Amino acid sequence: MCLAVPGRVVGVEERRDTVMAEVDFGGVRKDVCLQYLPDVGIGDYVIVHVGFAIQRLDERSALETLAEFERLGLLEEEFGDGFAAAAREAGEQP
């Protein structure tokens, strides 16, 4: 949960008076609350933590970070099934 992952905004809409975005994280798409970065638009890159965009990021930095996270297997850890991940760790051989 400590990760904050950069992603690209691919859609923006208001839902119950809250600005929400669809954000693409190197192929995985998630609903993200955009309420704290109201000026962000489609095509912008943002840093997302637990479903909230907390800062903007330039495209080059975002793509570098995403590639690094992919290489380290962190995207699966962040967006995969939380129960499965915890169970996998519980079974890790000592």
Place this chain on the structure above:
Amino acid sequence: MIHGPGCPVCVTPLEIIDKALEIAARPDVIFCSFGDMLRVPGSEKDLFRIKSEGGDVRVVYSPLDTLTLARENPDREVVFFGIGFETTAPANAMTVYQARRLGVRNFSLLVSHVLVPPAIAAIMESPSCRVQAFLGAGHVCSVMGTAEYPPLAQRYRVPIVVTGFEPLDILEGIRRAVIQLEAGCHEVENAYRRAVPAEGNPAAQAMLREVFTVTDRAWRGIGVIPRSGWRLAPAFAEFDAEERFAVQDIRTAESTVCRSGEVLQGLIKPHECAAFGRECTPRTPLGATMVSSEGACAAYHRYRRLELTHA
């Protein structure tokens, strides 16, 4: 290099875990959490065990998901385990704010938020402190900005370098700290400008000021640090899970075997604990620092165990 108390799972005290377990075991409750908390041991059980005994424990990606769950289950109580530093707090603040705005009365938050600057002060005030410089957590500053740090750097004459989280970021943070130490400086530097404007995120800060109020908070292994956390402000007290489920009076002492507190303070390295790699492993953790993949003990176990045990 010392792992500080920088992982929110690791610094969450046993007592709040026991409160979570008590609430999660109730038949009327859907208990939601980030996945990292499932295996953190309380006094006797963890959330995995509560689920295996019939408790409705769910993992969510975003705390906002819990409001959807609450609306879909109007006859159940939906509780979210709100832990974390300043990075995570805006998400939980928004969720409580929305719960009030949308009238979602069957939602509540079990709050255990902690703050970085008071922890830096507490570490520097400790008589056994040997810390010479700090890498400031970048995403905490993405939200809060950097204004809280110059007074700390001046008072304790210690360099603070706001640093990102990737390997090169860490190396750059260390490099800048070493340059300052060699020059005898103690400034705040921002080595993570691409994600940290000096002012942070003003919209998030405004929401935090509205929903939370500063409070004393216990840290695992360190004890109570004055004004080092957030709790819900009086205007949002109706969403406080501790009050709603009357668990304020649960008191739990920390384990006597696990030395994670000393690890968190940088007083010992993980392998200097007698339980490390023996009764305490990632599969059978005694303390939170062995549970979370970001915990110091788990990291040592994963990357340095063979080197240490065969040395």
